[in-house]
Amino acid sequence: SQQGEEDPQALSIQEGENATMNCSYKTSINNLQWYRQNSGRGLVHLILIRSNEREKHSGRLRVTLDTSKKSSSLLITASRAADTASYFCATDADGHDKIIFGKGTRLHILP
Amino acid sequence: NAGVMQNPRHLVRRRGQEARLRCSPMKGHSHVYWYRQLPEEGLKFMVYLQKENIIDESGMPKERFSAEFPKEGPSILRIQQVVRGDSAAYFCASSPDRSSYGYTFGSGTRLTVV
Numbered sequence: 001s002q003q004g005e006e007d008p009q010a011l012s013i014q015e016g017e018n019a020t021m022n023c024s025y026k027t028s029i030n031n032l033q034w035y036r037q038n039s040g041r042g043l044v045h046l047i048l049i050r051s052n053e054r055e056k057h058s059g060r061l062r063v064t065l066d067t068s069k070k071s072s073s074l075l076i077t078a079s080r081a082a083d084t085a086s087y088f089c090a091t092d093a094d095g096h097d098k099i100i101f102g103k104g105t106r107l108h109i110l111p
Numbered sequence: 112n113a114g115v116m117q118n119p120r121h122l123v124r125r126r127g128q129e130a131r132l133r134c135s136p137m138k139g140h141s142h143v144y145w146y147r148q149l150p151e152e153g154l155k156f157m158v159y160l161q162k163e164n165i166i167d168e169s170g171m172p173k174e175r176f177s178a179e180f181p182k183e184g185p186s187i188l189r190i191q192q193v194v195r196g197d198s199a200a201y202f203c204a205s206s207p208d209r210s211s212y213g214y215t216f217g218s219g220t221r222l223t224v225v
Contacts, residue, residue: 033213042115042202042216043154088153097167097209098144103153 004032004089004102012108019076021105023089024069030092032065033099034074037086046074046087076107084109115140115205116185117217124193124224132188132220136205142166143186144214145178148200157201160186161209193224 007022023032031050035043049056049065049072056063062075076083086106090099116135124130136143141162146154159167160180171178175193180186190197200221204214 031212035216042218043204043214045213045215048213098156098159099214100156101146101154 004091004100006087006089006102006105008105009103010106010108012110013079014110015079015081017079019079019083019107019109021074021087021107023072023074023102025072025089025091026070029067032063032072033090034061034063034072035088035090035101037088037104039085043088079107079109081109081111083107115203115215115217117201117203117220119220120218122220122222124222126194126224127192130190130193130197130222130224132190132201132203132222133185134188134203134205134217135185136203137207137215140205140207140215142206142209143180144204144206145186145188146202146204148202148219150199154202157188166209190222193222195224198222198224 004023004025013019029051031048033048034046036046037043047058047061047063049063060077065072086104088101088104090101092099115137118133143160145157147157148154156170158171158178163182175191177189200219202216202219204216206214
């Protein structure tokens, strides 16, 4: 079963604005990861946040994790056209020997 | 280091034929994961293999699908007697050890069954 569920399913914003995507999951985790997928391409690992961390930054990316609410958010600041892609959260589950992906948020940056 | 290599990039098969998808992990990676992605969907876990061993195949359909990761050579995902519903993108990822920290993904094989 899907462990993570992203919200919203699709998001369109103007270039330069901030984009926020949310992810909720069901069971306890060791870590949560965010990936980006450009259309027709493979996934690129963006950032990993461990269960004992609350916030992590990487360039224009900011990830938060609230284990009490079983949720995470990905913030992309000062969005660019190149940020147009699908974004997936992924969590380890069931003995932590694989990661499970959500259905993703399709982000479209308008020029 | 060429990363995770998957081939072919595109594969067209007629119903009833066999499809063989190959995945060469990153150098030094001995753990391979296969995922399937339907259009507009997320990735669904299929199978996790280590050299010569299937560790977790809980996501594999019970029939027609098999996977291997031999001591030498790439990992192979094999689909026998393909049906239209098998049309999807199949992604392979690799990691250096049994942890879930940052998989490296290949570019995928897009299978079309006609």
